[in-house]
Amino acid sequence: MRKKIVAGNWKMNTTLEEGVQLAKEVNEALATTEGVKCDVVICVPFTHLAIINQVIDKDRLGLGAENCADHLKGAYTGEVSAPMVASTGANYVILGHSERRQYYGETPEILKTKVNLALEEGLTPIFCIGEVLEQREDGSYLDVVKAQIEESLFDLDAEQFGKIILAYEPVWAIGTGKTATDDQAQEMHAFIRKVIADKYGKEVADNTSILYGGSCKPSNAAQLFAKPDVDGGLIGGASLKCADFMGIVNAF
Numbered sequence: 188m189r190k191k192i193v194a195g196n197w198k199m200n201t202t203l204e205e206g207v208q209l210a211k212e213v214n215e216a217l218a219t220t221e222g223v224k225c226d227v228v229i230c231v232p233f234t235h236l237a238i239i240n241q242v243i244d245k246d247r248l249g250l251g252a253e254n255c256a257d258h259l260k261g262a263y264t265g266e267v268s269a270p271m272v273a274s275t276g277a278n279y280v281i282l283g284h285s286e287r288r289q290y291y292g293e294t295p296e297i298l299k300t301k302v303n304l305a306l307e308e309g310l311t312p313i314f315c316i317g318e319v320l321e322q323r324e325d326g327s328y329l330d331v332v333k334a335q336i337e338e339s340l341f342d343l344d345a346e347q348f349g350k351i352i353l354a355y356e357p358v359w360a361i362g363t364g365k366t367a368t369d370d371q372a373q374e375m376h377a378f379i380r381k382v383i384a385d386k387y388g389k390e391v392a393d394n395t396s397i398l399y400g401g402s403c404k405p406s407n408a409a410q411l412f413a414k415p416d417v418d419g420g421l422i423g424g425a426s427l428k429c430a431d432f433m434g435i436v437n438a439f
């Protein structure tokens with residue numbers, strides 16, 4: 188059966204020193220918390236990966252990047268490839284975050300390439316999808332999310348798809364303090380699972396973890412995670428404080 192997962196997305200926050208400190212705190216909190224019921228992952232800036240990999244217990248706390256390049260190597264100044272990410276010891280990579288799509292022009296085609304390169308390196312993609320407010324309001328949100336999945340992921344075979352974690356992040360809920368209701372999240376997550384089942388069959392769909400992201404915090408996590416198709420969260424702002432992040436981890 189699918190895993191329950193709480194993953195932090197630190198975005199462009201923390202200096203190296205602050206990041207190492209935060210990672211140590213989360214690692215320590217997990218070591219001293221009994222009965223953690225989910226996998227816990229932190230996705231951190233590239234600059235932090237190799238050092239944080241050395242200060243955390245990876246059996247307890249997974250480590251991921253927030254992006255990787257759409258090329259394997261070569262003359263792409265400033266880019267960081269999937270093999271480079273893997274060589275730091277990281278096991279996960281967030282791909283297709285709405286901030287990457289919106290501010291850096293990442294298209295479904297580019298994301299398809301990134302997913303393939305990440306999988307080839309043995310990285311687990313945490314693939315983000317989600318509609319903007321206008322699409323929520325005009326009722327096209329289900330179609331929008333379906334298309335995002337189809338365009339970037341449906342070239343994968345079932346075995347490859349089985350390695351993907353999905354994160355539904357309604358753009359209108361990211362960093363706004365406005366969370367999707369538990370019913371809105373459940374409607375979308377159940378729909379996503381059906382889209383997967385129609386393509387890859389019920390077993391693959393039932394085994395796919397689908398996380399919710401967007402202003403998830405200790406006060407609303409338990410209600411969201413109680414929904415049958417919500418398998419955890421991808422946490423932005425609240426992952427930057429150990430106590431808040433652990434509050435969400437402990438919501439399971």
Ligand code: 13P
Pocket residue numbers: 196284356360361362363364400401402403421422423424425
């Ligand atoms: P917030 O939790 O800050 O709304 O961010 C969500 C997010 O974008 C995680 O990837």
